[in-house]
Amino acid sequence: MIDPDLLAAASWTTEPAAWRRTDDGLEVTAVRGSDAWRHTSYGFVHDDAHGLLAPFGARDALEVSFRLDYDQQFDQAGLLLRASPETWLKAGAEVSDGVPQVGAVVTHGRSDWSVAPVPDWSGREVTVRASRDGDAVTVRARVDDEPWRLVRVAPVDPGTQLLAGPYCCAPTRAGLVVAVTGWRRTDPDPALH
Template structure:
């Protein structure tokens, strides 16, 4: 379920090609070439990911759920936390070299990227959870009702104003449609482990 209060408070970072409300949630059609990346290794800056973002507090957590039914190079979906074009975190599942990879990109002026293959997640429902407490954001992910696994712990300025919510990108193709089936706010994680 998508929290209607979050939806009412949200705005797009970059408008997608189309958005359609369905009984399952939101179908978001990405624009070819959309992405989020800054400088590292490639030398380019992309700042046109389709993020639907609402305010995200200093002690807060957000969960985004989506169907992993995409399979083209660099197709991606998950959760985006954003303060500015130079400061953001995206976490979710991105297809790289033909395999779904759970991972995160943390950007403070320059982007980094960490991934782990999850080929058995294809065709299933993924939940990505970002929990903010103090000077850190803890990202966890799971498929269906399996236990959450730790994806990343990233530093974040506790005074930084962030917005957070679902995102998707289609860096290399037309036709990516991501079905967001859930988006909710919850209390931050009580512990790292």
């Protein structure tokens, strides 16, 4: 389910090729070449991911769900937290070397990237959760109703204003369509463990 209050408060970082409401949520078509990355290893800067973002508080949590029904190199969807073009975090499922991977990119001027293969997630509903409290954002993910997996704990200045919501990118091809099936606010995690 898409929270109508989040949708009403949100705007796109970069407009996708197309998007529409559906009975199940949102359908977003990415522009070929869209991505979010800064410098590290590749040497380029991309700041045209399709993020539909709403305010994200200093003690807040957000969950984004989507179907992992894509399979092309670097196709990706998930949750984006953004302070500026130089400071952001994206987490979700990305296809790399032919395999779906759960992972995150944390960017403070320069991007890093961590992934773990999740081939059994293909064709299923993935939920990514970001929980912000104090000086950290904790990212967890799961498929269907399986247990949450810790993806990343990343630092965040408690005074930083963030926007957050679903995102998708298609760095290498046209025609990626992502079905966002859920976007909701919830309580922050009570503890890391």
